[in-house]
Amino acid sequence: MKIEKEIIPFETESSFKIHTPCFKNYFFWHYHPEIEIVYVEAINGISHVGKHVSGFVGSYLVLIGPNVPHLNFDYGIETEYKQIVVQLKENFPENTIISTPEFAKIKKLLERSYLGFSFEGQTKEKVVEKLKEIQQMKSFDSLLGLIEVLNILADSSEFEQLNHEDTRVKFFLNDxxxxxxxxxxxxxxxxxxxxxxxxxxxxxxxxxxxxxxxxxxxxxxxxxxxxxxxxxxxxxxxxxxxxxxxxxxxxxxxxxxxxxxxxxxxxxxxxxxxxxxxxxxxxxxxx
Known part of the structure; x- marks a missing residue:
């Protein structure tokens, strides 16, 4: 139950991973160098990202930066739920976003993602719809879909910043x-x-x-x-x-x-x- 470093396997020809993991009834307090987008749909659940702790009702969409400790969002859920998780390869920002001027807003969002952000309203609705589409797409189209998701998040004002200080793993390693x-x-x-x-x-x-x-x-x-x-x-x-x-x-x-x-x-x-x-x-x- 100590903090764990999650090793995320990727397919050789993919720059990101989208899947529907299930850790129900398992306490997974962990971190990884990959940026992550998580969507959970459930009656109720717990969000613990860095030092931020809160509950959510109905659904929850969150962006988590690299090496930020967080609890699996299906921890303790005792009712039916669905989950979609997107994980970007560690070098995804450098290879895909940072060197492209048109992605300036996305670059800024990803650079600040270590604070953690949850999204609501139309932003959440649009992103969730797109994530469900991406699950059915082939490789190239899914990448374009992911860029669109990141652009929606970067343009949004419907968000909450979860932490007000750096809570990356260095803060917790001596736990x-x-x-x-x-x-x-x-x-x-x-x-x-x-x-x-x-x-x-x-x-x-x-x-x-x-x-x-x-x-x-x-x-x-x-x-x-x-x-x-x-x-x-x-x-x-x-x-x-x-x-x-x-x-x-x-x-x-x-x-x-x-x-x-x-x-x-x-x-x-x-x-x-x-x-x-x-x-x-x-x-x-x-x-």
Whole structure:
């Protein structure tokens, strides 16, 4: 469960790879020198890119730069989902983009991709449609399709920058904590009362040292991380016709009023509003 370097095999005559991997129920905290585009379609999921941690609902499109540690986006998904992953060969930018003046916007996007970007709205819709087409194309046409995808992303204003500092692997290589241990503990205990003292002991640190380290690695306290994980699990239940009060108790909150308040703080709407707004949309978008 330590951070892993993923070795990505490419076909000899291909400059990129598009595929539909499935790592369901597997914790894969990893990095690779290849730039990556990931699209996931699911009721709910987790995004952990560099130091950024968040949840997504319905679908998620993200661009990840070289050597940025990230968690597989299907980790913990317990419902049906689909995934498309595009990985560019390490020398793709130099050989294809950087030396071509017409690709100046794409060059700038790829140079900043180490920060991580997620995309929404029409940008996501256009890119996903094109990715599905590329899967059916032959080699040359698929390359042109990929350039079009990169151009759509480079022209977009419908994005969120996931990190505000360099989180490439050099930041994590001396990691003495196995994040998989932390995730597993939280996943098994989020509905109870996760104890920071226990998880600190599991990774062989004092509680104070673990808290300092965890905050540095994720920009969140352990308690905030647990609460966000609980809210993320709550989203799935809310979209499965479970009542708000039952959801709150199920994910570990003793007070439904506090659950409602925290949910609105983290999500921007109440559980009832979230359920009403997302349920029909998610069901219609699932492939």
């Amino acid at each position: 003495k904590i196995r994040l998989g241990t932390v995730y597993n503990y939280i996943h098994e205990n989020y509905d109870k009362s996760p104890d920071v003292n226990i998880v600190a002991e599991m990774v062989h640190l004092s509680t104070s040292a673990f808290c300092r380290y965890f905050k540095k690695q994720t920009d969140m306290t352990f308690t905030d991380f647990v609460n966000q994980y609980r809210i993320n699990q709550a989203k799935t239940l809310l979209l499965c016709d479970v009542s708000v009060s039952e959801v709150g108790y199920t994910v570990g909150f003793d007070s439904i009023s506090y659950f409602n308040k925290l949910f609105k703080t983290l999500v921007g709407e109440t559980p009832t509003e979230f359920k009403k707004r997302h349920k029909s949309v998610v069901n219609s978008k699932l492939i």
